[in-house]
Amino acid sequence: MSITGTKIRELIVTPIAFRDPPLLNSNGVHEPLALRCVLQLVLDNGTVGLGESPGGSARLDRLEAAAEVVVGMDVFDTTAVMAAIDAALLATVPSSHERGWTSSAVEVACLDAQGKLLDRPVSDLLGGRVRDAVPFAAYLFYKWAEHPALDGRAAVGDDWGAALDPAGIVEQARLMQERYGFRSFKLKGGVFPPDEEIAAIRALAEAFPGEPLRLDPNTAWTVETSRYVARELDSVLEYLEDPTRSIAGMAEVAKESPLPLATNMCVIAWEHLRPAVEQDAVQVLLTDHHYWGGLRRTRELAAVCEAFGIALSMHSNSHLGISLAAMTHVASALPRLDHSCDTHYPWNVADDVIRPGVLELRDGEVKVPTGPGLGVELDHEALARLHQLYLESGMRDRDDTGYMRRIDPEYELRLPRW
Missing domain, CATH: 3.30.390.10 (Enolase-like, N-terminal domain)
Structure with a gap:
């Protein structure tokens, strides 16, 4: 042809x-x-x-x-x-x-x-799919009920409401499960003192018995605090994600942690793999085709992880449907996918740039598109x-810290914080 x-x-x-x-x-x-x-x-x-x-x-x-x-x-x-x-x-x-x-x-x-x-679908170009649907986890966040009024702009709310304590996190998880059928849950931590976030995880474990849970404080903790949280949540979490900074710091935590450690922050390029393996710093790698050079490189990365006994999941950032389609295709072609993938999609789906009808989060999964290419159409x-x-908008770069300081001028960015 x-x-x-x-x-x-x-x-x-x-x-x-x-x-x-x-x-x-x-x-x-x-x-x-x-x-x-x-x-x-x-x-x-x-x-x-x-x-x-x-x-x-x-x-x-x-x-x-x-x-x-x-x-x-x-x-x-x-x-x-x-x-x-x-x-x-x-x-x-x-x-x-x-x-x-x-x-x-x-x-x-x-x-x-x-x-x-x-x-042919992209999954065929990656060697063919080994699963017809890809599992995703509910991505839970502590959040305010609304963006506060600033610069003459009215406050902007949403239908998720506030989640600032264990009860609020559990309610958010219930909404996520009700709307999308999620069967595993990830909490973005590093916001409140560790004991408060431990309480939120335990509340989730009580509300959703047997469902896999994970916690990601985005390096907000010292090595000692990370070890403490790992001990407290032993047998409660499937893994603890990026509790502390650097490969060396993660390796120190891993020496005493009863939980596997995951990362999408300290192992994000090919040159990071060797020291991470040598120091046994991470046991779960959160792949991300945006980081690693594309879909084919992600599949190569999965083979390297298999060779070294590192489990696989998938990282997410605030993405729309084209990225979700790409994530789904490559995840479908990975022989091993040890944990459900992360996705921000429920938080942003209302503003998608693809036409509806192909990508749907249902029963905590996304079916792999079978149309040509990614299988999605641009709106x-x-x-x-x-x-x-x-x-x-005039907005050209993301600045989570700067925005927080506009609301709370006393806010200080400190990593680790606890």
């Missing part, structure tokens, strides 16, 4: 903003808007491949630099495409992790276009509306 028109004619990068609730974390609180970039990779024959990336001015600049170098390249030559992007960014972006954010978004768009040309009206919101 001969396929024509496979040269990349244009890469269109569209920055967008969408609503985000006041979700608390160890750095502060989410702002009223989150930022992403949507990619449209246009081929000579008119085929369009979709990609999605976290936003922010630096990442937008890098995507626009990538758009210049990929024109004229063959969409099936993804190795050369990724190498050209890496070379274009190397002088100004020394971190392979940061360069990976750019190349991964373009690789997803290439794979989406390839799948459309071949009339151009929604994209235009969210791009206009981006332009009008």
Whole structure:
């Protein structure tokens, strides 16, 4: 079969903003808007491949630099495409992790276009799916009932309500299960003193007996506090995520922790794998194709983890449907997926840029799209509306700490805090 028109004619990068609730974390609180970039990779024959990336001015600049170098390249030559992007960014972006954010978004768009040309889903391009649906965990947050009034703007609430104590977290989990059928739960911690978050986890364990639980304080704790929490929640959590900073710090915790430790913060690039394995710092790696250079590199990472006996789950950031589709395809093609994946999607689904009907969180799972490519279709009206919101907002970078200080001028960012 001969396929024509496979040269990349244009890469269109569209920055967008969408609503985000006041979700608390160890750095502060989410702002009223989150930022992403949507990619449209246009081929000579008119085929369009979709990609999605976290936003922010630096990442937008890098995507626009990538758009210049990929024109004229063959969409099936993804190795050369990724190498050209890496070379274009190397002088100004020394971190392979940061360069990976750019190349991964373009690789997803290439794979989406390839799948459309071949009339095959992306999961087939990754070796074929081994599961027809991918399990996800409810992502619980301490949160305010509303974004407070600032700069003449009225307070902005949502239908999730406040969650500032164990009862509020349990109620949020009940809503998540009622709406999406989740069968496992993750709490974003690092917000309140550890004993309060231990109480919230124990309340979840009582309310949802037998359901897997995990806690992620985003490095808010010292080594000693991390060990204390691990002892207190032994047999309650399936794993403890990023309790303290650095590979060395995690290794110190792991020496005495009765719980497996997971990370998406200290092992985020290929050069981190060897020291992490040598020090036995983590027992669960939270993969993320945005971090690691794309879907194919994520599958390679899974093989490395299997070789070293490291379990797998999947990290999430504030994403929309293109990223969720990509996550679902690659997760479906991983022979081992030891824990349900993270997803922010319930917090942001109302502002999605894809047409509804393909991606649905039901019974705590997302069925793998079977249409060509990612199997999702861009909603151009929604994209235009969210791009206009981006332009009008004036927001160009995420700043959880700065936003918290506007609300509480006494707030001090300290990691570790406890």
